Every structure is written in C-alpha cells, then in structure tokens.
Amino acid sequence: MINDVFPNVNWDSMWEASLETVYMSLIAVAMTFVLGLILGLLLYLTDKGNFWANKPVHAVTAAIVNIFRSIPFIILLILLIPFTNLLLGTMLGPSAALPALITGAAPFYARLVEIGLREVDKGVIEAAQSMGAGQGSIIMKVLLPESMPALVSGITVTGITLVSYTAMAGAIGAGGLGDLAYREGFQRTQPDVTFAATVAVLIIVFIFQTIGDWITYKIDKR
Amino acid sequence: MIALRQLSKIFRTPTQNITAVDTMDLTIQEGEIFGVIGYSGAGKSTLIRLLNMLEKPTSGQVSVGDKNMSELSGRELRKARQEISMIFQHFNLLWSRTVKQNIAFPLEIAGVPREERNQRVNELIELVGLSGRGEAYPSQLSGGQKQRVGIARALANNPSVLLCDEATSALDPKTTDAILDLLTSINKQLGITIVLITHEMHVIRKICHRVAVMEEGRIVEQGQVLDVFRNPKEEMTKEFVKQITEPEETMEAIEELLKDSKEAPVVKLMFVGEDAEQPVMTELIRTCGVSVNILQGKLSKTQHGSYGTLFVQLQGEPENVEAALRFLEDHRVEAEVLKDDK
Numbered sequence: 001m002i003n004d005v006f007p008n009v010n011w012d013s014m015w016e017a018s019l020e021t022v023y024m025s026l027i028a029v030a031m032t033f034v035l036g037l038i039l040g041l042l043l044y045l046t047d048k049g050n051f052w053a054n055k056p057v058h059a060v061t062a063a064i065v066n067i068f069r070s071i072p073f074i075i076l077l078i079l080l081i082p083f084t085n086l087l088l089g090t091m092l093g094p095s096a097a098l099p100a101l102i103t104g105a106a107p108f109y110a111r112l113v114e115i116g117l118r119e120v121d122k123g124v125i126e127a128a129q130s131m132g133a134g135q136g137s138i139i140m141k142v143l144l145p146e147s148m149p150a151l152v153s154g155i156t157v158t159g160i161t162l163v164s165y166t167a168m169a170g171a172i173g174a175g176g177l178g179d180l181a182y183r184e185g186f187q188r189t190q191p192d193v194t195f196a197a198t199v200a201v202l203i204i205v206f207i208f209q210t211i212g213d214w215i216t217y218k219i220d221k222r
Numbered sequence: 223m224i225a226l227r228q229l230s231k232i233f234r235t236p237t238q239n240i241t242a243v244d245t246m247d248l249t250i251q252e253g254e255i256f257g258v259i260g261y262s263g264a265g266k267s268t269l270i271r272l273l274n275m276l277e278k279p280t281s282g283q284v285s286v287g288d289k290n291m292s293e294l295s296g297r298e299l300r301k302a303r304q305e306i307s308m309i310f311q312h313f314n315l316l317w318s319r320t321v322k323q324n325i326a327f328p329l330e331i332a333g334v335p336r337e338e339r340n341q342r343v344n345e346l347i348e349l350v351g352l353s354g355r356g357e358a359y360p361s362q363l364s365g366g367q368k369q370r371v372g373i374a375r376a377l378a379n380n381p382s383v384l385l386c387d388e389a390t391s392a393l394d395p396k397t398t399d400a401i402l403d404l405l406t407s408i409n410k411q412l413g414i415t416i417v418l419i420t421h422e423m424h425v426i427r428k429i430c431h432r433v434a435v436m437e438e439g440r441i442v443e444q445g446q447v448l449d450v451f452r453n454p455k456e457e458m459t460k461e462f463v464k465q466i467t468e469p470e471e472t473m474e475a476i477e478e479l480l481k482d483s484k485e486a487p488v489v490k491l492m493f494v495g496e497d498a499e500q501p502v503m504t505e506l507i508r509t510c511g512v513s514v515n516i517l518q519g520k521l522s523k524t525q526h527g528s529y530g531t532l533f534v535q536l537q538g539e540p541e542n543v544e545a546a547l548r549f550l551e552d553h554r555v556e557a558e559v560l561k562d563d564k
Binding site: 121123124126127128129130131132133134137141142145146148219221222 | 274276297299300301302303304306307308310312314315316317318319327328330331332359360361375379385
C-alpha cells in the first residue's frame with residue numbers, strides 16, 4: 001500500500017539520506033554548542049560591567065557574530081567553498097557541509113548564550129565573589145549551571161535551524177534529505193519523493209525538539 | 223576587629239559624582255553585633271560591601287582582623303573573603319543546586335575534600351534548623367528557609383565576621399524574628415562578629431549591641447543601643463527610635479485628650495534599663511494623690527536591658543500634678559508633657 005502512495009521512493013536511499021542528515025546535524029550541533037558557548041561567554045564577559053569588560057574586544061566579537069548571522073545561509077555555503085576545500089580537500093559529502101553549518105549556526109547560538117548568561121542574577125555572582133570564588137569557579141560553577149536551561153533550549157532551537165540548513169547544504173552536494181528531495185524529487189518531477197523527504201525531516205525535527213524540551217524540563221529547578 | 227580609617231567611596235558618572243561613603247571612621251569590636259541603620263540611599267549597602275572589597279574604596283583604609291583589606295588583591299583577597307561571609311536580602315542562592323549543594327558551595331571554593339565537606343554540610347543543616355530539607359531545591363523553600371540556607375552557607379568556612387545586607391527585609395515579621403534569634407544564637411555560640419545594615423529599628427533593637435545611624439554617607443550618631451534609644455541626639459535618630467517607641471496611631475489616639483491638657487496634662491514617660499521593670503506608677507499614685515489614666519504603653523527589650531514608653535494622663539489638683547512630675551524625675555524616669563499643637 002505504501003508503495004502506491006510513494007511509487008518512486010527508494011526506501012534504502014531515503015534511509016541513507018536520513019542518516020546523512022542526522023549525522024550532519026548532530027556533529028554540527030555538538031560543534032556549534034562548544035563554539036557558540038565560547039563566543040557567547042566572550043560576548044557576555046567582555047560586556048560593560050562584567051569580568052573582562054573590554055570595549056574593543058566586545059565590539060569586534062559582536063561585529064563578527066552579527067556579520068555571520070546576517071549572511072543568508074545559501075550564500076555562506078558558496079562563500080565558504082574555497083575554505084572547505086582547503087580544510088577537507090573536497091566540497092562534496094556530508095562532512096564538507098560541516099564548516100558552513102557551524103559557521104552559520106555558532107554566531108546565532110552565541111547570541112542565545114549571551115542572553116541566557118545575562119539572565120543569571122547578579123546577586124548570585126556577588127554572593128560567589130563574597131565567598132572568595134575566582135573568575136574560573138564563577139564561570140564553571142555559577143554562570144554556566146545557572147543558565148543551563150536557557151543554554152539547552154537555545155541549542156534545541158539552533159539544532160532545528162541546523163536541520164533546515166543541512167537541506168540547503170544538500171543542494172550544493174552535501175547529500176542528505178535536502179539533496180534527495182532536490183535531485184530525485186524536484187529535478188525528476190517525483191513529488192512523492194519530495195513529500196517523503198519532508199516527512200523524514202519533520203520526524204528528525206520532532207525528535208530533536210522533544211529531547212531538548214525534556215532535558216530543559218529536567219534541569220530547570222527554578 | 224574591623225576598623226575603617228577615613229574611608230570614602232565616590233561613584234563617578236558622566237554627569238555627577240555621588241559620594242556614597244564620606245571620609246568615615248569606625249571601629250567594630252570583636253564578637254559584637256553592630257548595626258548600621260539608615261534610609262535607602264544613605265550609603266549603607268556600599269559601606270557593607272567595602273568591608274569585603276566587593277566595592278573598592280576611593281580612598282581610606284579598611285582593616286578586618288589583622289588584614290588590611292584595601293591592600294590585598296587576587297588570591298590573597300579571595301582567601302581573606304573566606305573569613306568574612308555575607309548574607310543577602312534576596313538570599314542569592316544557586317537555584318540549580320539543592321540545599322546541601324548550596325551550603326557545600328563555599329567549601330568547594332575553599333578546596334575542602336568531599337568527605338569533610340559532607341560532614342560539615344550536615345552539621346550546618348542541623349545548626350540552622352533545616353534537618354530533612356537537604357535535598358530540596360531553593361524554589362521549594364519559604365523565604366525564611368532560604369535565608370537559613372544563606373546563613374548556613376555563610377558559616378560554612380568558619381568565618382570570623384558575618385555581614386548581613388538587609389537580611390530580614392524581604393521576610394514577614396514572624397520570620398524576621400526567627401532569623402534574628404538564629405543570628406543572636408550564632409553570635410553567642412560561635413563568637414562571630416556580626417555587622418548588619420537595615421532600615422528597621424526593630425532589628426537594631428532586637429539583636430544589636432551597638433548601632434550607628436547613617437545619613438548621606440556619614441555616621442551621624444553611634445553608641446550602645448540602649449543609650450541611643452534613651453537619648454537620641456540627631457533628628458534622624460529620633461525618627462528611627464520613634465519607629466519602636468511610638469506606634470503611628472498613638473498620636474492620633476491621644477489628640478482628643480490633648481485639647482483639655484491644661485487641667486489634666488498628657489505625659490510621655492520613658493523608662494530605661496532596670497527602671498523599666500520597677501513598679502514606679504503604683505508608687506506615684508500612692509504618694510502624690512493623683513489619678514493616672516493610662517493611654518498606651520510599650521516595653522521593648524534590647525540586648526542591654528529594657529526600654530519602655532508609657533503615655534498617661536495625670537488628673538488631680540495642680541500642686542499634686544506638679545509633685546507627680548517631680549516624683550518621676552527623682553525616679554530617673556524621663557517625662558515629657560505633651561502639648562496640643564493645633
């Protein structure tokens with residue numbers, strides 16, 4: 001019956017494409033989390049009134065973040081082709097999409113991290129200082145744990161954006177569900193393939209969101 | 223224990239300079255509970271933060287114990303801060319940690335090994351009366367319980383000084399009293415010097431040994447709590463003392479009686495120390511032949527003795543009333559004949 005609805009779908013390649021999408025998304029999410037966290041911390045800490053308050057560094061970081069956040073992703077993909085070639089020796093395949101995915105998502109996540117860190121009560125930081133905590137302990141034991149629910153819900157949102165970015169990356173040869181929908185579905189006029197790929201993307205997004213929400217719920221003790 | 227020398231803190235903004243603490247000299251003895259009272263904006267929050275260098279002084283010196291706080295930096299300052307802990311109006315607990323983990327936090331910072339940490343945490347939970355709540359998160363606690371966690375956390379590293387930043391201002395009167403009792407017993411049991419800032423005279427009255435009244439960055443009056451109550455010199459101090467001795471409704475209530483105060487004067491009596499506990503009034507009625515109409519009375523206990531006020535109307539022959547007022551003077555009771563202002 002399912003083959004009547006989706007006559008042109010090759011389920012093996014659909015599965016393979018799904019795995020590629022999940023692979024790209026997961027690695028990109030992990031790298032974005034780390035890079036975004038570092039950038040977000042830098043944005044927060046160099047801001048006025050914080051530990052490393054430093055106007056030039058803050059301005060430069062903010063500018064970089066804003067620039068990369070503003071470039072449309074499809075253009076960023078093309079712009080980064082030489083860089084990806086240099087880094088990985090190829091511009092094809094799921095791994096080749098990673099530099100662009102991370103460059104596109106990390107600045108976005110950095111802003112979310114910065115917002116999350118700002119929400120941490122200044123009084124709690126003051127309390128930690130009054131106990132003789134140094135900057136390292138305050139970052140590791142106060143700032144990050146206290147903002148964790150915001151950091152997790154932020155990476156969930158970013159992760160979902162990343163799934164849609166992988167589809168775009170597919171259009172320039174990264175593989176995955178976007179690639180499948182474009183080549184097999186659009187170019188060969190097989191709308192059922194496009195539709196099946198869409199459903200697969202939706203399922204992946206749904207799983208991401210559910211896991212993210214669940215973790216946020218578990219760690220939020222406010 | 224704590225000495226401030228010519229201490230100033232000036233906040234510079236593009237438009238103006240704000241002097242929060244103005245060339246202040248102050249000495250706080252070891253083991254005492256010292257209160258600083260003032261309205262908001264008087265500079266008391268800045269003052270208390272200068273003691274542990276959360277605010278850096280613009281000029282002057284702060285020494286705590288044998289350390290000159292204003293000269294320390296980096297690691298030495300962090301080490302010194304473990305000796306001077308602080309509790310806050312809004313508790314400032316880490317909501318992501320349980321009660322136990324919150325109390326363990328300063329121990330982690332001080333590098334105390336896990337085994338010892340757990341043992342100390344259990345002792346502290348016992349001490350502040352939170353047994354059985356160790357695994358709760360701050361969001362599951364009441365305000366009073368949160369402050370108890372704050373106190374336990376502050377005591378974790380056996381500090382010699384405890385700074386209280388409006389520690390009871392966010393609590394209801396009953397909880398306030400319970401927390402104040404806890405602070406008093408900590409002061410007695412552990413001999414910790416306590417410095418507290420507040421805008422409530424009640425707090426000063428209940429637990430402080432000495433008090434300083436602060437206005438516009440300066441201390442306008444200071445002394446033993448009972449002395450300040452008995453004989454407030456500055457306008458500001460009188461206002462604060464009134465918070466305790468003269469409930470607002472008193473004056474409204476006796477206004478009517480003041481109208482015919484020519485024949486029967488209304489007198490405000492102040493009893494201090496042991497006199498407050500003597501049956502002076504009975505004696506007065508017996509010997510002076512006046513009748514006494516008691517309007518309102520209040521007795522407050524401070525750390526150094528009792529303090530009472532009594533509003534009475536004296537009725538009788540003019541010479542007997544005269545005699546009664548003299549009698550009161552002889553018995554070290556301060557009497558003030560109230561006049562009808564209107």
